[in-house]
Amino acid sequence: NPVHLNQAGYSTGRAKYATVNAQAAQFTIRPAAGGASAFQAALSEARSDAASGDTIRIADFSGFSRAGLWRLALDNGEVSPAFPIGPRPYHDALRLTMRAYYGQRCGCNVNLGGGYHYPACHLRGAWHPSSGKSGAVTNHGGWHDAGDYGRYVVNSAITVGTLLWAWELYTPQLRTLALGIPESGGKTPDFLAEVRWNLNWMLSMQDADGGVWHKQTSEQFCGFVMPQSDTSTSYVIGTGSTPYKSTGATVGLAAAAAIAARCYGPYDAAFAQRCLSAARKAWTWALSHPAVLFRNPPGVSTGGYEQNDVTDDTLWAAAELYRTTGESQYEQAFGAVVSTRLGNLALTPPGWGNVFSMACWAYAYSGHNADSQLTDAIVKATVETADALVRTAQGNGYGQTLAAAAYNWGSNGEAANQSLLLLVAYQLASNPAYKAAALANLDYLLGRNCFGVSWVTQLGSNPFQHPHHRPSAADGLPAPWPGLLSGGPNAHPADPAANALGQRPPMRMWIDDQGAYSVNEVAINWNAPLVFLLAAVQS
Ligand code: G3I
Ligand code: 9MR
Numbered sequence: 001n002p003v004h005l006n007q008a009g010y011s012t013g014r015a016k017y018a019t020v021n022a023q024a025a026q027f028t029i030r031p032a033a034g035g036a037s038a039f040q041a042a043l044s045e046a047r048s049d050a051a052s053g054d055t056i057r058i059a060d061f062s063g064f065s066r067a068g069l070w071r072l073a074l075d076n077g078e079v080s081p082a083f084p085i086g087p088r089p090y091h092d093a094l095r096l097t098m099r100a101y102y103g104q105r106c107g108c109n110v111n112l113g114g115g116y117h118y119p120a121c122h123l124r125g126a127w128h129p130s131s132g133k134s135g136a137v138t139n140h141g142g143w144h145d146a147g148d149y150g151r152y153v154v155n156s157a158i159t160v161g162t163l164l165w166a167w168e169l170y171t172p173q174l175r176t177l178a179l180g181i182p183e184s185g186g187k188t189p190d191f192l193a194e195v196r197w198n199l200n201w202m203l204s205m206q207d208a209d210g211g212v213w214h215k216q217t218s219e220q221f222c223g224f225v226m227p228q229s230d231t232s233t234s235y236v237i238g239t240g241s242t243p244y245k246s247t248g249a250t251v252g253l254a255a256a257a258a259i260a261a262r263c264y265g266p267y268d269a270a271f272a273q274r275c276l277s278a279a280r281k282a283w284t285w286a287l288s289h290p291a292v293l294f295r296n297p298p299g300v301s302t303g304g305y306e307q308n309d310v311t312d313d314t315l316w317a318a319a320e321l322y323r324t325t326g327e328s329q330y331e332q333a334f335g336a337v338v339s340t341r342l343g344n345l346a347l348t349p350p351g352w353g354n355v356f357s358m359a360c361w362a363y364a365y366s367g368h369n370a371d372s373q374l375t376d377a378i379v380k381a382t383v384e385t386a387d388a389l390v391r392t393a394q395g396n397g398y399g400q401t402l403a404a405a406a407y408n409w410g411s412n413g414e415a416a417n418q419s420l421l422l423l424v425a426y427q428l429a430s431n432p433a434y435k436a437a438a439l440a441n442l443d444y445l446l447g448r449n450c451f452g453v454s455w456v457t458q459l460g461s462n463p464f465q466h467p468h469h470r471p472s473a474a475d476g477l478p479a480p481w482p483g484l485l486s487g488g489p490n491a492h493p494a495d496p497a498a499n500a501l502g503q504r505p506p507m508r509m510w511i512d513d514q515g516a517y518s519v520n521e522v523a524i525n526w527n528a529p530l531v532f533l534l535a536a537v538q539s
């Protein structure tokens with residue numbers, strides 16, 4: 001179909017665009033079930049779009065806001081699939097993408113209904129020699145990271161941090177979200193209960209001295225089997241020599257647990273307290289171990305989440321602890337570094353490898369009479385990046401804020417994180433262009449892209465079908481597990497299936513192939529900013 005639009009639909013009041021890939025001049029909006037057209041307009045002039053290599057025309061139906069189920073019809077006879085316009089069109093998408101975390105649970109009897117189930121997995125844990133300990137480990141829990149069954153503290157931290165930021169900024173939208181999880185009906189809202197599942201595992205990765213082991217995975221990636229059929233040992237893996245724990249994992253836990261200490265108080269005070277103590281202890285450990293970098297030890301080839309510099313992660317922990325406690329030791333740790341950068345405070349969308357913007361926003365949102373020079377600089381830098389994203393989107397035929405250079409591994413997660421930055425900028429500077437650009441990325445992810453595909457499994461009229469995701473491959477069901485965001489186009493493919501794409505414009509560097517992990521894997525850290533975005537647009 002040549003009409004590429006948001007397959008989840010459009011909220012009534014917002015701007016509405018589709019991108020058209022056909023020789024046509026006019027379009028109409030008509031009821032999905034048939035009947036007279038309700039809106040008519042001209043398409044834009046044709047132009048070429050560099051990111052996709054396509055010749056595109058834009059259908060602007062912002063002037064049409066009637067609730068219903070519609071199709072967009074071109075004057076050449078082509079008609080789009082049905083899409084809704086309504087007051088809250090993204091509620092199902094929010095539930096689906098958040099409930100997907102339940103489907104990633106490790107060590108839990110999972111049942112999403114519809115045949116999507118498996119029993120508690122990866123219960124055989126052990127200390128890896130690289131951890132400095134030996135023997136069995138009895139911990140379990142957490143979320144499988146992605147299409148693999150590993151659990152990684154650094155990636156868990158950004159994921160939990162992003163989700164809890166969504167909770168703090170959009171509580172009314174999330175408090176009543178019903179996820180249908182084992183904890184539903186309990187005292188803790190479902191959203192927080194789901195996140196606590198992963199936090200509990202993260203806390204179990206902390207040593208008595210406060211340091212945190214980097215990951216818990218098998219030594220190699222297993223085959224494409226269901227979780228319970230992966231019988232390899234789930235090792236707690238460390239750096240291989242003293243102090244065995246990594247700084248990245250330790251300050252990651254500190255940041256995530258410091259946020260949790262703010263969120264869980266009203267529902268589970270004991271847990272909130274436990275998180276705060278863990279965060280403080282982790283911080284203290286990191287003060288004396290500021291740069292223990294993780295590298296996969298010999299014999300281990302699962303994911304690394306390796307970094308060369310963990311200053312940003314450390315600043316994030318400092319800022320979140322400051323926001324939670326108001327204590328000057330944490331403010332000083334943040335201010336000492338960031339005040340030296342005031343002349344050149346570039347803020348990028350957050351990602352697992354760079355959480356500096358999260359650190360800055362935590363500081364700016366702290367409300368503890370934080371240094372106004374720092375806060376002003378943070379607001380200014382956020383707005384500058386938001387303005388640049390808005391400008392980039394204006395040059396893109398599909399409306400997304402990704403620049404050509406942003407098509408790396410996980411570009412769909414990057415697009416969602418750009419929306420997160422835009423939404424923070426919108427909160428700080430209330431420029432409606434920022435919210436519009438954030439929403440334009442939602443359109444892009446849910447169908448307004450050169451493939452006309454929804455990059456969320458089981459969402460929309462044409463969702464992608466073959467994620468690099470072991471349960472989806474092994475369960476024998478026709479459709480993949482629901483609510484999962486594809487990693488997205490990657491101009492630097494790194495697996496045989498994606499390599500076969502050869503040289504193409506960056507947005508074209510994607511294939512719906514189960515083997516294509518560098519473009520079509522799913523991951524907890526990519527779903528999180530999408531959940532954030534979907535929560536934001538309910539408001
Ligand atoms: O940032 C640079 C950019 O400046 C450069 O132009 C570009 C091209 O070389 O590379 C960019 O870095 C890439 C980085 O992702 C961006 O975040 C690296 O090349 C790329 O190798 C790296 O990929 C990571 C991938 O693991 C391989 O290490 C992904 O970020 C990361 O999300 C992914 O994580 C895996 C876990 O290890 C295991 N579980 C699944 C998970 C998702 O695929
Ligand atoms: O399934 C693995 C995926 O989660 C990782 O992101 C990816 C890159 O580290 O590796 C995948 O595992 C593949 C391995 O690297 C090479 N042999 C094939 C594995 C499954 O396709």
Ligand code: ZN
Pocket residue numbers: 105106107121122144149227
């Ligand atoms: Zn598991």
